[in-house]
Amino acid sequence: MSEKISYEPFFCFINKLKEEERKTGNRHLLDFHFYNATNIALSISKAISDIDNRENGIKSKLIQSFLDIKYKKELSLNEKTKRFEQLVQLISEVSVLQCVCNIDWPAGSTFEYEPKAPNGKRPEFKVETDNTTYIFEVKAPSLIDHKAKRTNNIFQMPYRYHSEIFKNVKELYGGVTLPKDNPIKDFLLSAQDKFSSFSKEKEVISILVVVWDSHMYEATAPLVNQFNGLLTENNWFGIEKIKDVDGVIVVNKMDYIINDLMSQHVTGIPGNIEIKQGDMPNVFAANVRGKKVPEFIISAFNSFDASHIKPEDWIGADYAPLDMVMWTQMPQIKKVSSEEFSNKIQIPYKQKLMITTTLTPPYLE
Structure with a gap:
């Protein structure tokens, strides 16, 4: 795909945001970014443009999905945090x-956004080639509350x-940060439910993509x-219950997304949220009971295959399936609450809105 973007989604966003504010009197979590052409606004626009190039007409659906995340100044901190996390997701x-x-x-x-399965469920995306159907769930x-616990x-x-x-x-240690395996289990079961009823007239490859932060x-x-x-065969709730999930790709992007949402920098270079070669790698893990996921998909997601890798061959501790983690610098770190984390992520949206009168996005090579 071209590195250039169509600015149509960008200006469509601005018009919709202004229209929404006129109707409701409420701001949107993204209005600062689009009115000031920050990196995250340009990145979202480029992503929507790339997707729309494959399935014409999806642009308006995606923009509306963003607009549906409503924001009101009167919302409780807990509710504001939920809206922010919805935006990140x-x-x-x-x-x-x-x-x-x-x-x-x-x-x-052929490409289809939110295809309807025979059981009525809708995964995120379907790509159909002559011989194979590829289904993706995201x-x-x-993680905001979890990040606070992990810090403390x-x-x-x-x-x-x-x-x-x-x-x-x-x-022995007092507070212990518990594993996040329950949400991952729920993701797998939800994906299985969405994948299971698609027609098997041709080969179906089904992939769950989970976006995580740098603590991979x-x-x-x-x-x-x-x-x-x-x-693995030792799955504690039963590997047969996720037999149609052929593999999982874990993407190291959440910190990039949150950092860009909190940033006011305008460099005119979208791309922090884009999954591409040259960034920190992502991880693919195959289901021991699943079908083989083609290498071109694993590679496209800038992933390495963790299914049979030796512990000593992992690229770093942030990626390896560690047995335990001890944070040796913790006594020097100020304890924070989940409320303080929530306050921090609201910073960009509490600042004065700087609306430019002649907004012209920077030209992209």
């Missing part, structure tokens, strides 16, 4: 769809152990650890 979805649409698919391939967890606790358990081990660790081990450890990994 939607940007995550758009980032993944952009990556799927930028794959060099065979001529004649998930992004709510000395000890972290990346995946679930025997209850006695947990009890001993808690007695929190997702890789529950998925592939050999004790009870969710994609």
